[in-house]
Amino acid sequence: METLKLAAIIGALGVVYGDIGTSPLYALQACLGYVSKGGLKPDDVLGLLSLIFWALIITVTLKYVTFVMRADNDGEGGILALMALAQRVARTDKIRYTLMIVGIVGTGLFLGDGVITPAISVLSAVEGLSVASPDFSRFVLPISVAIIIGLFLAQRSGSGAVGKLFGPIMVLWFLVIAGFGLYHIVLNPRVLIALIPGQGIRFIYRHDLLAFLALGAVVLAVTGAEALYADMSHFGRRPIRATWRFFVLPALVLNYFGQGALVIANPQAADNPFYLLMPHEILIPMVVLATIATVIASQAVISGAFTLGSQCVQLGLLPRMEIRHTSKTEEGQVYVPQMNAALMIGVLILVLGFRSSNALASAYGIAVTGTFLCTNVLSALVFHRHFNWPLWKTSLVWGAFFLVDLAFFGANILKIFEGGWVPLAIGFSIVLLMTTWRRGRSLLFARWQQDSLPLASFLGRLPQSRIVRVPGIAVFLTGNPEYTPASLLHNLKHNKVLHETVFFVTVRNLDVPTAMGDDRMKCEELAPGIYRVRIGYGFMDTPNLPRSLEMMRDQGLPFNPMQTSYFLGRETIVAATVPKLGFIRRAVFLFMLRNAISATEFFQIPSDRVVELGVRVAI
Template identity: 90%
Template structure:
């Protein structure tokens, strides 16, 4: 098992310019486009009775300290210290937490937390493209009211085009992401700085007292407004999730010295504008832009939101692939879109589901302001899940004392809980959307995991122990024929059903037999003995264990080819693969409810075959049917 990488023991990372530019293009797309709608949504809660300068200053203070506490302190300073062999993200953190759990019950509870976090993250993947693209294109309405009727059609066209190009990969376009986002951050910082120079008094919002006064003054309304404040920190999870692509230091450096200052300048510039002209609260971002460059800024904002959407979609593909490897979702087709970058993948099923979901949201809500209420729950729910997992990792792996863990992570939990509670109040205004999406995904994951465990238990109940089979083999009259046979089995201690069926029907056994068990490891990538392990059980009969990390792409023939390096008689051209195809039927006393069994059967029918998933040559596969009652 690999250990958690503790930051102080690592050599200092070399800061590379390419990594800095790459991080700007991928990591900060979501949080970098939040100024398009975050302050506008916040002002909507206090503008009905007439905007007062103190209210604007209070909201700016809350946004600033949310960026400091949630992003800078929680994610950049602390959460990014916990990496799983360099890999970040909610599922990598879940694997780390499970590794230090002391009981199976706690381990199961941590799995549930990870599944909920993953489900909410995928819900975020549906909402982000919708709200980002809409908010950018809405700038046309500011340029001219006559353009208002084109906002929805243009947004739909951009989203359709975005999902259609996913199959081609983003390698070539991705090289432009970084420079474009540099221009974006410089542009929004410049617009904000101009207004701050005109009204420098807005900088008093840096003092936390302004935010506290706002909360005391507005009481319940201030709590509700926190649900919009959290829009300023959407995308914080991406800093941790994309850590493996660029390294910890480039992400931290770009955030502290470039992205954070640019965001603060723009938010405070918007605030200065609204203080001077309360009517600007209708769309403070675009009204902050000089009219002469408004159309170019709309174009730049649209490109930036496409980049933000692309980052979230790619993250959803990666998360879906990890879920498949961890046994939380059925096997899906995973295509590599780059011959040089392993992480660039395309998952057709997820792409189609995301596209349909995004279009439904755009056509249903029709504006970014309406979608703002739906956004916060997915983000804050993921924050809470990360908080729980991180607390355990820091307490057990980093050996933090209980008082320190409680003080640091308890404080973060209080902030996250306040954000989450404020967004819960918006359930009937659109907050139900991420809850429905997240609950649906969690239901799919738990149903799949439960169904597979029942299939495995039933298969084990009906199977013959491998030791018994090998003990009877010398006395049997089974004919051994030339060639190599590979039998996949879920439990290395039991005889594969496909072998028993082959003996029953064909009454022969190959001279060389490999019983192969594929194991999903809680590390990003398997290496060394974890990749392939082999032992000889009887003359010509071997037991092989193959491990894949949650970031690995399974390729069974390539893994088995490593056996030749160990001097074993494996020849790909003489090998036949025997696989079992399960036909699930209801048991006399079903262990899955009617609805969950229907869901499980639907996923089972739509899962891609083991042949395709493990990249086995189809002309070397023999499938044998098995009926299983659950």
């Protein structure tokens, strides 16, 4: 049992803490940039260190580790799982819709973070070459581009084999940065007074607006806090909490305070305090270790984006995409080719456009703090309704967290023209895609329902009809189990036959990670040889329609895969006389519809048993 616990702890170190664990590479350096122009004063360094320390305590330790991680959705974490949990306890459809928008915005910003993290992390690590020798400066950009391309090309093979190396490397990383930080603290122990919150308060009082702007860089120290919650299902709550409180947090604090001690003793070290902590002789090995650590951090964010993308598809927020499972034993390890290509292009554009980690720091903060705010709103409702917290307690706790998050977000909004527009543009684009897809699908469904025949009417007329019944099993997919599928009506219109055995199959996307019990599969016989089948998939499940039908034999479903044909409708969208989607949104919807993978591939239906029937729909 102890071995399993140790394995979970090391695994959490390798996946969960990659992002926040590499923040010391650039966070304090970015903070010092705000006060170094007029000459660095020891009190300014101490004030910034105090703000970083208390940001780690309030945002990560208290908000995420202590509170947010309690709000798991059947063991799953992340903003979409939290959104689904909040919608479950919402009392009106209007509130559910609002919560969905909050979740979509948070998801968009998280995916924006997924583009920026690899860019800023890899750049900041490779920039250590410039510290080792100015002659290496011209190699920083090409090496960074090569590492990023290699990282994304390697995604198709999965992270399972490499994942075993992640934990030990991150253990080494945290021990090394903690050791060098401790060495400089011993040389200048005065830096420890930054643990007192009064140092940070005095810094804010002295600098006013400049201190507010500096908060936009302080938040870089808590990037990756969302990963603690998002990756909770992989390792469990206890290992993540234990590793943070007793290993990761102390290591980060020691390194930040060591950097501060160095800068107080030598203000010129503010140019790159992380690498100047180390003796010159080991800079190159340290650059290699930092680069590996940033690749691990990037891998964690990319894997999280893949998981989030697959959840969006299952929740109906994005069109069907190809989702490959890269591990035979770990269900959560997925690879999404379309998302991988989009992320790689986005990261390369950022690296070549901004060219340095300092320039990218301005773009980083808005994505992180925006996600913090969305998580805050959803968590407040969950704790009030799901955990039955009284309103005064919810307001006190989550109101305090909201004010902290709002201060961080406000400080970053001021940097919108310095690069802060990047995550906002990414987030807005993703929100546009998700809301357009959801709206377009709802219009399609409404139009289909308007033109469809109620199933009860069809079954009532069937005994008196002269429809020829032919041997075999026909499966018709339908979005509404109360209406006759359009594909069946088209089949009757053109072929004028009905199979002896007919399944009307409705696939539902559930707001739970994994469908269980009656929610998963249910069938009923409506008439001789005609069955209504309901199949539910959670947002972490892998849809496989033939396998689900096979499993329903125990419920009396006469399924024989060798005698089954699947009838699917293929929609052709045209503009209605009075279009309900604007020109731009209709174009976006049609683009997504054309690029979505087919239902045959998504539901893993044998292609040689599929019959597609065209349907023309005006929206």
